[in-house]
Amino acid sequence: xxxxxxxxxxxxxAMMFHVNAQQTGAWSSLDSNAIMIGDQVxxxxxxxxxxxxxxxxxxxxxxxxxxxxVIDRTSIDTTVENHVMSLSQTLIITSFDxxxxxxxxxxxxxxFEDDTTxxxxxxxxxxxxxxxxxxxTAQAFKPIISPFNEPxxxxxxLPWILGFLAIIITIILLVYYISKRRKNKPVFAGKPKPKLPxxxxxxxxxxxxxxxxxxxxGKIKKYYTVLTDITREYLANRxxxxxxxxxxxxxxxxxxxxxxxxxxxxxxxxxxxxxxxxKFAKAxxxxxxxxxxxxxxxxxxxxxxxxxxxIDNHQLKEEESKDD
Numbered sequence: 200x201x202x203x204x205x206x207x208x209x210x211x212x213a214m215m216f217h218v219n220a221q222q223t224g225a226w227s228s229l230d231s232n233a234i235m236i237g238d239q240v241x242x243x244x245x246x247x248x249x250x251x252x253x254x255x256x257x258x259x260x261x262x263x264x265x266x267x268x269v270i271d272r273t274s275i276d277t278t279v280e281n282h283v284m285s286l287s288q289t290l291i292i293t294s295f296d297x298x299x300x301x302x303x304x305x306x307x308x309x310x311f312e313d314d315t316t317x318x319x320x321x322x323x324x325x326x327x328x329x330x331x332x333x334x335x336t337a338q339a340f341k342p343i344i345s346p347f348n349e350p351x352x353x354x355x356x357l358p359w360i361l362g363f364l365a366i367i368i369t370i371i372l373l374v375y376y377i378s379k380r381r382k383n384k385p386v387f388a389g390k391p392k393p394k395l396p397x398x399x400x401x402x403x404x405x406x407x408x409x410x411x412x413x414x415x416x417g418k419i420k421k422y423y424t425v426l427t428d429i430t431r432e433y434l435a436n437r438x439x440x441x442x443x444x445x446x447x448x449x450x451x452x453x454x455x456x457x458x459x460x461x462x463x464x465x466x467x468x469x470x471x472x473x474x475x476x477x478k479f480a481k482a483x484x485x486x487x488x489x490x491x492x493x494x495x496x497x498x499x500x501x502x503x504x505x506x507x508x509x510i511d512n513h514q515l516k517e518e519e520s521k522d523d
Contacts, residue, residue, distance in 0.1 A: 223248045225307050227322035236297050236331050239270055244305045244322050245287030250279055251312040254286060257305050266300045267292050267327065294329040302327055397436035398504035404429045405497050414489040422489065423474040430470070430496050437505060447471035463502040466495035 227244035234240050242263075246254060256275060262268050271291040278285045294300065302325035309318055379385070395403075408429065413422035434442035434450065438457060442450055451468055470492050476482035484492075 223252075223309075223318075223320060225305065225320045225322045227302070227305060227325060229302070229325055229327060232326065233328040233330065234294070236329050237293060237295055239291050239293045240327070242290045242292045242302065242325075243287060244290075245276075245285060246307045246309070246320065247283060247285045248309055249311065250282045250284045252284070252309050253312075255308040256286070256288075257307060259290065259305075263290075263292060263302060264300060266296045266298065266329075267294050267302065292327075294327065297329050297331045299326060299328050301325070396505070397433050398500050400436075401429055401433035401500050402497065405493055405500075409493055414486075419483070419489065420477055423477045423492070426492055426496060427471065427474045430467070430499070433500055437503065447475055460502050463499045467499045470495050470499075 223246070225244070225246045227242070229243075230241040248254060259269060259272075269290050270293055273289045276287045304321040304324055306319060306321045309320075310316065311318075405426075408422070408425055413419075413425070428443070431442040431445075431450070434440070434454075438454070440453060442453075445453070450471065451464070454464060454467070473482070473484055473488060473492060477484065
């Protein structure tokens with residue numbers, strides 16, 4: 200009984216191995232069997248086995264033999280069809296020796312699923328002929344030709360162009376930064392504030408001067424100095440002349456030619472005359488005269504300020520209709 204079971208089991212194992220063996224095979228090939236010395240050729244090898252088998256892939260280093268070198272290699276390619284798995288790899292090989300060389304077989308070890316038996320198979324032996332070009336020694340030697348100069352491509356020039364532009368931009372920014380620092384100016388200036396009209400600026404400064412109460416605290420000379428400085432700055436901005444650098448007489452003569460309102464001129468003349476008397480003759484005006492001084496300057500600004508006509512939407516539409 201046991202003998203019969205042993206015979207049956209042996210037959211089943213033998214049949215399974217026969218079926219697996221039919222699905223197993225190693226192979227190898229060369230793109231060309233003959234190359235010139237230093238040329239390259241593709242060497243392909245692989246194995247076909249059942250899908251559930253496990254293969255130990257052979258390791259090939261930088262040389263196959265002492266005469267054949269490996270230049271490059273691909274990754275292992277795997278395909279499966281009808282439960283049959285094909286594994287393959289391609290090597291780029293070359294030789295720098297002339298002759299007829301063997302490409303030795305590649306050995307594969309593998310096992311089947313649920314079986315610890317290690318099986319082996321090998322590729323076939325290949326041959327590679329490496330030859331050298333024939334040289335006619337009877338001919339005269341020709342001079343060595345230098346390498347040809349190929350034109351540069353945009354891809355090659357682009358890093359140099361970008362580098363040059365980066366250097367130029369860096370130099371410009373550095374010069375700009377140094378010039379700003381020397382002038383004690385901010386490198387990045389903020390948005391300038393809108394400039395106030397001359398009369399608004401002057402009236403605001405007159406109000407600040409009034410609140411300081413300089414003449415009330417005995418600072419009469421400073422009071423008239425600030426008062427006339429504000430007035431002179433207003434005149435410079437309003438009439439576009441160098442009033443801060445001119446004398447009182449020169450200012451009044453200039454404004455007379457501009458045909459300024461006589462009443463306003465009288466008030467301004469009185470303030471400038473009193474200021475000169477305080478600064479140069481050490482005059483001591485009365486509190487009423489001090490108070491009238493700033494009032495007369497305010498009146499002068501209000502009477503001589505530049506009036507910008509306002510056009511409302513109705514007037515604007517009427518003008519546009521006239522133009523049409």
